[in-house]
Amino acid sequence: xxxxxxxxxxILANKHxxxxxxxxxxxxxxxxxxxxxxxxxxVPAICVLDPDGDLVRRLRRDGRAxxxxxxxxxxxxxxxxxxxxxxxxxxxxxxxxxxxxxxxxQLFAAGCRLLISMTSSGQLQPIRPPPYFILIxxxxxxxxxxxxxxxxxxFSQADAGVLATLEGAFDGLREPVLxxxxxxxxxxxxxxERTIAAMTARG
Numbered sequence: 001x002x003x004x005x006x007x008x009x010x011i012l013a014n015k016h017x018x019x020x021x022x023x024x025x026x027x028x029x030x031x032x033x034x035x036x037x038x039x040x041x042x043v044p045a046i047c048v049l050d051p052d053g054d055l056v057r058r059l060r061r062d063g064r065a066x067x068x069x070x071x072x073x074x075x076x077x078x079x080x081x082x083x084x085x086x087x088x089x090x091x092x093x094x095x096x097x098x099x100x101x102x103x104x105x106q107l108f109a110a111g112c113r114l115l116i117s118m119t120s121s122g123q124l125q126p127i128r129p130p131p132y133f134i135l136i137x138x139x140x141x142x143x144x145x146x147x148x149x150x151x152x153x154x155f156s157q158a159d160a161g162v163l164a165t166l167e168g169a170f171d172g173l174r175e176p177v178l179x180x181x182x183x184x185x186x187x188x189x190x191x192x193e194r195t196i197a198a199m200t201a202r203g
Contacts, residue, residue, distance in 0.1 A: 011144055012152050025109040032072035041070040042111030044080060047089035049100060051119040056092035065090070073106050075099070097145035097184065121182065124200040133177040135170070137163065140202060143186040155181070 033040060050056050056079055059065035064081045068089070071078035076091045089112065094100050104115055121134070138155045141147070146156060163179075170177035183199045185191060 008152075011147055015148065015151070017149075017151060025105040028074075029072040029106055029109060032074055033070075036072065038070045038072050041068070043068070043071070043078060043107055044087045044089040045111065045113040046086065047078075047091070047107050047112045047115050049094045049103065049115065049117040049119075050090055050092045051095045051100070051117070053092040055118065056090050059090065072110075073103060076103050097143050097186070101145055101149070122188075124183070124196060125203075127178060127180070128176070131175050133170075133175060134180045134182065135163075135166065135177055136182045137179050138181045140181065140183045140199060142199075143184045145186075146184070 032038070048055065056065060059079065059081050065079040066081070068078040068080055076094065079090050079092075081088055081090060089107070091103055091107070094103050094117075100117065107115060123130075136158060138157050140155055141153065150156060181203055
């Protein structure tokens with residue numbers, strides 16, 4: 001039997017959250033720019049991750065999205081669009097936590113200040129007839145990526161200051177925005193009925 005120091009599971013061992021990473025996203029972007037002959041160009045301050053790809057496809061179809069040819073990420077494409085006089089960056093089809101943080105880290109290194117992720121989801125507890133949006137206040141951590149960023153805990157919590165800032169921001173929208181919890185999982189096709197029942201019981 002392997003000794004995992006304090007008896008923790010292997011994925012929780014040897015995480016040093018206060019230490020700087022040995023691999024910096026800015027360095028990767030710099031090398032990609034050098035190899036591809038790209039200009040240094042900041043991304044918009046507000047960016048959107050669109051895991052389903054529906055938003056970016058619609059923006060492209062409507063002629064509202066412009067491809068950012070200087071986006072230096074090896075693994076994704078960045079589009080720019082304007083809404084209410086604000087410029088946004090958007091990256092489509094960023095599916096899964098490990099890919100999402102890879103892109104997110106590079107966006108922040110390139111000038112993003114606020115990153116919004118919007119995606120579809122299944123519902124374990126029917127709150128009301130769809131469509132509606134959920135502003136996630138807490139997430140049950142059942143994937144591996146978050147354990148590289150935060151010490152072990154059952155839930156991750158949204159920043160209270162951010163939630164307070166958003167109070168009333170969605171009033172009057174055509175589709176309602178509710179607050180609630182989500183379950184982050186790496187394997188949606190490997191969840192059993194008993195596991196789903198247990199997650200539903202936790203809200």
